[in-house]
Amino acid sequence: MNDADVKNIINENQEHIERLKKMLLNILSVSNIRFWYWKLDHFRISENIYEDLMEMDALMTSIIVSYGRLFNSSFGSTRMNEGIVPNNLREMHKHILDLRNNKYAHHGGHQSIQPNISIENKGTHLNVALGAEIGTWLGAPQEWKELFEWLDGYMHSEVKKKLAMLTKLTGIEWKIQDHDAPWWIS
Template identity: 50%
Template sequence: MEKSQQEINEIQQKYSKQIEQMRKMLLNMYAVSNIRFWYSCLSNFRKSDDMFKDIMQMDAFATSIIISYGRIFGKGTGTTKLEEKIIPLDLLNIHKEIIDFRHAKYAHHGELSSFERDIEIHYVDSSFIIDPKLEVGVWLGAPKKWAPLFEWLDGYMYDTFQAKLASLTKETGIEWKFPHGPAPSWIK
């Protein structure tokens, strides 16, 4: 049965809270897509002849993953915050590892134990020469134990969104749909 524009507007107004929740979920869904993409890049990384460039790229991929993951579980005004309690027990330690790593390396710069820094000072030819010493722990490739967590999170986001659509369909008597197609090439 067709609806008039006024009826459509009234339905949207009546269910504006649920619609806003879905709108906010979109940022988390995008973050999960980012995580899956960057994890794929890290998983399929191949070394080059430039070791320093390789290390910087791997660190950039890991940084992207960790920051995107942390955003999903952090406070924000434009999105919904997921709670740790939704994580299955068998994946909870991996979740905590990523969140702790985010806090130590990115959110509170310098607290990470695998990030060592120092300077050596040499006096040469009437000048002080600063010799920086920086040692950073990075993953070589993607931590395999992370994959099940990211796969679960992707499914959780999909199922949660679909449940909201089903609820709106039931409450309004009108089918609510979200377009979807095949998974991107980087999702195995």
């Protein structure tokens, strides 16, 4: 097979190649989720609990928003169908999407955030105290690990299926280079 043959094959299968590119964006999101989860799972509390809480919340926000993005329409990536999530992981999936929709992405009144204002009469003026009770995790929610591991495996399986389909369509084997998993995925 020469370069002209390869160019023709690529041109004839451009639609499938574009789908692979969109899948790649989802794979990158899953990789990010796995890394941020690992960071939370190995998080060690320091002497500054306020900074620790802010850092853990930033990691949690990154995980939840990225996870939710996988199951919503976007310009550059393929929307994943919620029906692919196995039954035993579906409640956890719904829980994460609820957090995304009602706490992290839209401040929609999730029960883990309770803003409050107290007003005290000081005779000549009113003192207003602003506060909030915010529920958060210390570290990584262990029950999420299985969902993220499944998602990672699912994404890699889907890429292999697409390559097998291209192999069948073109009569030429399409392979992906095998790489070791990053050190933070155990």
